[in-house]
Amino acid sequence: MDHMQNNQTCNLLNGSEVQSEAGDLDSAQIPVAEEAEATTTTSTEMSGGEAPRSPRSSPRSSCPLAVTGCISGKPSDETSGNQTEERKEAESPLNDEINTNVVRLVEFLLLKYQRKELTTKAEMLDCINRDYQECYPVIFSEASECIKLFFGIDMMEVDPAARSYTLVTALGITYDGMHHGPQGMPNTGLIIMSLCIIFMEGNCVSEEKFWEVLNKLGLCAGCKHFIYDEPRKLITEDFVQEGYLEYRLVPDSDPPRHNFLWGPRAHAETTKMKVLEFFAGITKKDPSSYPTRYAEALRDEGERA
Incomplete structure (x- = not known):
């Protein structure tokens, strides 16, 4: 199942043509943050050892959509219309259930990060409603994207045989504050x-x-x-x-x-290249789409070699 090729996650990012290297910054939109807020609230409650559970309000869009919907859409009537259509699409029963499970998994992963514990695929499957475990690849992908974009945390596989993962700060940053x-x-x-x-x-x-x-x-x-x-x-x-x-x-x-x-x-x-790749990942573009910054990042890589 491709969950509409995962377009629900980031298709709000592609609503405008880049007019300058920083144009995607200029065309930001206000995020739909209630799901992420529910995630942080529930994660705090979980820090006392409670099992993961879904937030009190049912999410209307996935956590990654909440995060990435704030960049690269023109603040225009046309974009507002596109967002409305995408919101309606995201509210379908299947997507709603998938999004709920994404939030549950994000809560669980944040708890694991706070405790500095490894996690496994088996544990993550336990967080997901049994009726939707066949959607695990999509749920895992969107949850991983959410914690990276919103919280700056990377999922790193440490044992392919055991399918175990560690959670580390992204881009080489050593401080999480x-x-x-x-x-x-x-x-x-x-x-x-x-x-x-x-x-x-x-x-x-x-x-x-x-x-x-x-x-x-x-x-x-x-x-x-x-x-x-x-x-x-x-x-x-x-x-x-x-x-x-x-x-x-x-x-x-x-x-x-x-x-x-x-x-x-x-x-x-x-490095500048890591930051550019991160930004390009948010906007769903290739880093070379920003030629000036890309050339600078390549020079920086060469100087570090």
Whole structure:
């Protein structure tokens, strides 16, 4: 079963033609985040040892759709119509059940990550309603995409024979910031998205532009977020202190203005190519679709060799 070739996950990303290398950032949409919020809430409840269970409200779209629906769609009537049609499609009984099982699996995987435990295919199948276990490949794929895009966590197979997996922070990032989150949730996804914004904007982005993009992702300075708490503090203090971002004052600016750049720890732990590939994965494009950034990433790879 191909679950409509998994198009429900990311087809909101392809609603506009890229007008510039950073055009996909400019055309962001507000995310449908209630499923992800339900996931974080239930995952916190599970930290006390409860078995995975579905969120209180039945999801209307899968967690990956909630995550990726916020990038690369023009904020126009045409796109709004497309989103409505895709939402209706995602509300079919089969898709609704698959999405519910995706959220259940994401909850379970976050718990495993918090406990630093391996997981197996058998355990993950136990999270899925028996009537839908034949859909495991689709559910596993969408749950893996969700935790990578939203939480910055990769699923790595450690034993093909036993089909066991470990959960690690993505792109080589070694910090997850869980002790800074309101519910012990990893913040790696926000670090990676910040690095994506900076790189796609030419390695230096004004604070105004940076927050313009994050606002379209549902992240506002001074407003509490269900995963990241107050994102401005995380970004301008914690991520700067950890060395992932530079928050640089623009000389002679009045009133004072700041730019964001990659910090030394970001340069040491990840690469421009990894970040570009991550961003291209979100937008469902080939990294070479961004020729300037791709050429720069290739040069960076050569210099590191």
